[in-house]
Amino acid sequence: MRRRVRAAAVPAGAGLAVAALLLLTGAWTDHGGAPAGGAGGAGAPVRTTVRAAAGATVVDRDAREETPALAGEDLDGKQVSLAGFRGQVVVLNVWGSWCAPCRAEADDLERLSRQTRDEGVRFLGINTRDRDRAAAQSFVRAHGLSFPSLHDPTGELLLRFPPAVLNPQAMPSTLVIDRRGRIAVAIGGAVTAEQLRPLLARVVEEG
Structure with a gap:
């Protein structure tokens, strides 16, 4: 199953948090090649598509992680x-x-x-x-x-x-x-x- 994280463009001034969400979802940028660490198969991490754009990063609903207790x-x-x-x-x-x-x-x-x-x-x-x-x-x-x-x-x-x-x-x-x-x-x-x-x-x- 592919999980998607999409980046939503907003006017300049809001920082880009792509790295944050790569770590948050256990993802890496999908450029069409094999994920880092192997070509997939049994036990391979779930692959996530990340599309970066200037602005904030929006996480699709099926890829979101719980916020720590505060x-x-x-x-x-x-x-x-x-x-x-x-x-x-x-x-x-x-x-x-x-x-x-x-x-x-x-x-x-x-x-x-x-x-x-x-x-x-x-x-x-x-x-x-x-x-x-x-x-x-x-x-x-x-x-x-x-x-x-x-x-x-x-x-x-x-x-x-x-x-x-x-x-x-x-x-x-x-x-x-x-x-x-x-x-x-x-x-x-x-x-x-x-x-x-x-x-x-x-x-x-x-x-």
């Missing part, structure tokens, strides 16, 4: 878990108050969060490398963020993902998680509402 305190000390959003589409955004591209995208993310809430979309942040919650809380106030963010000062939550899915050194990063808790879209780098909205709509429309 739970902990938000910036106000309240308990938050990704599992609590199951049944809804989730935009998971990794950010830090020290990160200039994170500041650039924050207002757009908040606007899109408000616009899509009635569509069954929820936003969840992971605030990383802010050991002082006060700096992160100031960031939230400055941008009027209404969605919660898990406080992950040491990056422990990020380390639950394969490094190529969420690189702890690359900020910001954004994932769209489908209603079954699986990663459907991966974006590396800052993203605008205009870039993210059509990618998010694909997952919302799956029902």
Whole structure:
């Protein structure tokens, strides 16, 4: 059975996460030749087609992998878990108050969060490398963020993902998680509402 991962073109500015999804699905680029490590046969890995284009990478429904369990305190000390959003589409955004591209995208993310809430979309942040919650809380106030963010000062939550899915050194990063808790879209780098909205709509429309 062939599993397909397709890359969806979006305007320049959203990073390409092809390597992330190759690792995520155990895939490699299919150029028409034999997969690395052999020509197939019994016991050979399932082959996956990857078509790269400028923009974000969208994973077909039959090729998606589960998101690691994420739970902990938000910036106000309240308990938050990704599992609590199951049944809804989730935009998971990794950010830090020290990160200039994170500041650039924050207002757009908040606007899109408000616009899509009635569509069954929820936003969840992971605030990383802010050991002082006060700096992160100031960031939230400055941008009027209404969605919660898990406080992950040491990056422990990020380390639950394969490094190529969420690189702890690359900020910001954004994932769209489908209603079954699986990663459907991966974006590396800052993203605008205009870039993210059509990618998010694909997952919302799956029902």
